[in-house]
Amino acid sequence: MTIQWYPGHMHKAQKEIKQVLPSVDLIIEVVDARIPYSSANPVIAELENNRGLTRPIIKLMNKTDLADPEITQQWCHYLERQQGVKALPITAHKPEQVKKVIQLCRKMAPHRVDKEMPVRAMIMGIPNVGKSTIINVLAGRIIAKVGNEPAVTQRQQRIDLEDGVTLYDTPGILWPKIENTHSSYRLAITGAIKDTALEYDDIAFYALEYFVEYYPQLILNKFKIDQIESQTIDTLEAIGRKRGCLKAGGRVDLDKVCKILINEFRSATLGEISLETPEMIERELIEVEKQKKLKEEKDLARKNNRKKKKR
Numbered sequence: 258m259t260i261q262w263y264p265g266h267m268h269k270a271q272k273e274i275k276q277v278l279p280s281v282d283l284i285i286e287v288v289d290a291r292i293p294y295s296s297a298n299p300v301i302a303e304l305e306n307n308r309g310l311t312r313p314i315i316k317l318m319n320k321t322d323l324a325d326p327e328i329t330q331q332w333c334h335y336l337e338r339q340q341g342v343k344a345l346p347i348t349a350h351k352p353e354q355v356k357k358v359i360q361l362c363r364k365m366a367p368h369r370v371d372k373e374m375p376v377r378a379m380i381m382g383i384p385n386v387g388k389s390t391i392i393n394v395l396a397g398r399i400i401a402k403v404g405n406e407p408a409v410t411q412r413q414q415r416i417d418l419e420d421g422v423t424l425y426d427t428p429g430i431l432w433p434k435i436e437n438t439h440s441s442y443r444l445a446i447t448g449a450i451k452d453t454a455l456e457y458d459d460i461a462f463y464a465l466e467y468f469v470e471y472y473p474q475l476i477l478n479k480f481k482i483d484q485i486e487s488q489t490i491d492t493l494e495a496i497g498r499k500r501g502c503l504k505a506g507g508r509v510d511l512d513k514v515c516k517i518l519i520n521e522f523r524s525a526t527l528g529e530i531s532l533e534t535p536e537m538i539e540r541e542l543i544e545v546e547k548q549k550k551l552k553e554e555k556d557l558a559r560k561n562n563r564k565k566k567k568r
C-alpha cells in the first residue's frame with residue numbers, strides 16, 4: 258500500500274520551517290489526541306536532530322472530546338518523558354482550555370515576558386488536527402479558515418496575541434509519518450487523510466477489528482447486536498441488519514455499513530475512542546525497524562548479485 262504525499266508541498270513546508278525555526282522560542286505542535294503518534298509530523302524531530310536546534314515543544318493534544326480519557330492521560334505522561342516536551346490535552350471548542358497554551362508558552366520561555374519581547378511560538382500540525390480552529394480561538398477572531406485544506410501558496414503568518422505571545426503559523430502542508438501501515442489506517446479512520454489508496458471498506462474492516470478488540474462493549478451497546486462474531490465480516494453484517502442496511506433480496510449493503518461505522522466513530526457517537534496507545538506504538542516501531550533492516554539487507558543482496566553478474 259502506498260500513499261502519494263505530494264513531495265513538492267512537503268518540501269516547501271519543510272523549507273519554511275527550517276527558516277523560521279532559529280528565530281522562535283518554542284514549537285506548538287497540534288496533534289489529534291486519538292492518534293498522538295500517527296498525527297505527529299516528523300519534520301521537527303528531523304531538523305532538530307540534524308542541526309542541533311533544540312526547541313521546547315508543546316504537544317497540543319486536540320480533540321480530547323473524541324478520545325479515550327484514560328489513554329489521553331497515558332500519552333501525556335509518555336510524551337513528557339522526553340526532555341523539553343510538555344503535553345496539553347484540550348478541546349478546541351472550549352476556549353478556556355485553548356487559552357491555557359498562552360500561560361504554558363510564557364512558562365516555557367520565561368526569559369521573554371513583556372510586550373517588547375513576546376514569546377515567539379511556531380504553531381504547526383498536519384491537516385485536520387484543528388490548527389485553524391485553535392488559531393482563531395487564540396487570536397479572538399477569524400484568521401484561518403476552518404475545515405479547509407490550507408492553500409499551498411499561503412504565506413508565513415505572524416499573529417500577535419495579547420499576553421506577550423506571538424504565533425508564527427507555518428505555511429505549506431505538513432504530512433504525517435506513514436512508514437507504519439497502522440498509522441495510515443488510523444489517519445484514514447479519523448479522516449486526516451482522504452485521498453489514499455485505501456478503500457473505504459478496507460478502512461472500516463480495520464476499524465471494526467480494532468474496536469471489537471479494545472472497545473467490544475461500545476460496539477455491542479451501540480449497535481445492539483447480541484455478540485461479537487469470530488469473523489469481522491459477520492459482525493459487520495449483524496450491524497448492517499440492525500441498521501436496516503439491506504439491498505434488494507435482503508443482502509446486507511456492506512458499503513453502507515462501512516460508512517455508518519466510520520462516520521459514527523468520527524462524530525464520537527460510538528463513544529470516546531483512541532486508536533493507539535504508547536505501548537502499541539513502541540511495539541510497532543520495533544516492527545518498522547525490523548522491516549527496514551530486512552529491506553536494506555535485500556537491497557544490498559540484490560546490488561551484490563548485480564555486481565557479480567557484471568563481472
Ligand SMILES: Nc1nc2c(ncn2[C@@H]2O[C@H](COP(=O)(O)OP(=O)(O)O)[C@@H](O)[C@H]2O)c(=O)[nH]1
Binds near residue numbers: 347348
Ligand atoms: N470534536 C472536535 N472537533 C474539532 C476540534 N477541533 C477542531 N475540530 C474540527 O476538526 C475539523 C478540522 O479543523 P481545522 O481547524 O480546520 O483543522 P486544521 O486543518 O488543522 O486547520 C473541523 O471540522 C473542526 O470543527 C475538537 O477539539 N473537537
Ligand SMILES: [Mg+2]
Binds near residue numbers: 385
Ligand atoms: Mg487549517
